[in-house]
Amino acid sequence: xxxxxxxxxxxxxxxxxxxxxxxxxxxxxxxxxxxxxxxxxxxxxxxxxxxxxxxxxxxxxxxxxxxxxxxxxxxxxxxxxxxxxxxxxxxxxxxxxxxxxxxxxxxxxxxxxxxxxxxxxxxxxxxxxxxxxxxxxxxx
Amino acid sequence: xxxxxxxxxxxxxxxxxxxxxxxxxxxxxxxxxxxxxxxxxxxxxxxxxxxxxxxxxxxxxxxxxxxxxxxxxxxxxxxxxxxxxxxxxxxxxxxxxxxxxxxxxxxxxxxxxxxxxxxxxxxxxxxxxxxxxxxxxxxx
Numbered sequence: 337x338x339x340x341x342x343x344x345x346x347x348x349x350x351x352x353x354x355x356x357x358x359x360x361x362x363x364x365x366x367x368x369x370x371x372x373x374x375x376x377x378x379x380x381x382x383x384x385x386x387x388x389x390x391x392x393x394x395x396x397x398x399x400x401x402x403x404x405x406x407x408x409x410x411x412x413x414x415x416x417x418x419x420x421x422x423x424x425x426x427x428x429x430x431x432x433x434x435x436x437x438x439x440x441x442x443x444x445x446x447x448x449x450x451x452x453x454x455x456x457x458x459x460x461x462x463x464x465x466x467x468x469x470x471x472x473x474x475x476x
Numbered sequence: 477x478x479x480x481x482x483x484x485x486x487x488x489x490x491x492x493x494x495x496x497x498x499x500x501x502x503x504x505x506x507x508x509x510x511x512x513x514x515x516x517x518x519x520x521x522x523x524x525x526x527x528x529x530x531x532x533x534x535x536x537x538x539x540x541x542x543x544x545x546x547x548x549x550x551x552x553x554x555x556x557x558x559x560x561x562x563x564x565x566x567x568x569x570x571x572x573x574x575x576x577x578x579x580x581x582x583x584x585x586x587x588x589x590x591x592x593x594x595x596x597x598x599x600x601x602x603x604x605x606x607x608x609x610x611x612x613x614x615x616x
Contacts, residue, residue: 385557386546386550386557386558387539387542387543387546387558387560388542388543388544388546388547388558392540395536395539395540395543396535396536396539398539399527399535399536399538399539400532400535402527402528403527403528403535404528406526406527406528407528410526416565417525417526417563417564417565418526418527418528418562419561419562419563419564420527420561420562421559421560421561421562421563421587422558422559422560422561423557423559423561423577423586423587424557424559425556425557425577425584425585425586426585437563437565443590444565445565445566446563446565446589446590447561447563447587447589447590449586449587449589450583450586450587450591451590
């Protein structure tokens with residue numbers, strides 16, 4: 337029997353981020369990098385690496401979730417700019433970064449991807465950020 | 477009389493890219509950087525810096541254009557991954573990068589934003605790329 341494989345979060349994303357919760361399409365994660373308030377949206381679809389591999393309705397859902405998460409992140413952090421991006425070379429499972437940028441942050445005004453190694457969070461700080469994002473997005 | 481200002485391409489984008497053509501929402505540009513086949517989508521909307529500042533239908537149009545352009549770029553370049561991103565700190569006018577990545581390119585496997593200064597094209601090469609993209613997308 338052919339069985340559709342179940343979606344599972346890529347092991348590198350399990351290691352490098354904490355789960356925030358599930359939106360309609362995507363799992364929302366918070367990256368273990370204290371350099372920036374850094375979220376990731378991972379559509380719960382098997383075998384998808386590129387945005388164009390999603391269906392049209394899923395693409396619309398994804399950009400809706402990007403917007404929803406961006407607005408909540410901006411309200412929470414009072415950041416100067418939201419950065420959004422999909423690189424996906426090291427981790428092939430489609431994931432979209434949504435990152436709060438502040439004037440004078442380590443990579444300002446450039447992209448923060450690969451600009452510096454991840455910085456460790458002080459105990460409890462990432463967990464507090466995850467809790468604040470859950471509240472902002474009404475996630476359990 | 478209040479007049480709605482007309483949309484104009486940001487002067488830095490005029491300098492740093494060649495126009496490919498206009499899709500329904502966005503102007504498509506090709507960046508003057510021979511390091512990567514590098515396109516940009518610029519929604520023709522005044523005063524928009526963040527994806528969430530577009531209306532819901534415009535957001536869906538934007539991700540549709542990202543997909544359309546990504547597929548054409550992948551078919552043309554036979555790349556290994558498409559990178560998509562909005563940073564928008566130096567140039568505040570909303571623009572989304574759509575870049576063809578090849579195994580072993582200068583920034584592989586990291587993001588190419590800020591990884592190296594732009595590399596000059598040999599004469600005619602960028603113009604040929606623009607022409608090929610126009611054909612692939614049925615643009616005049």
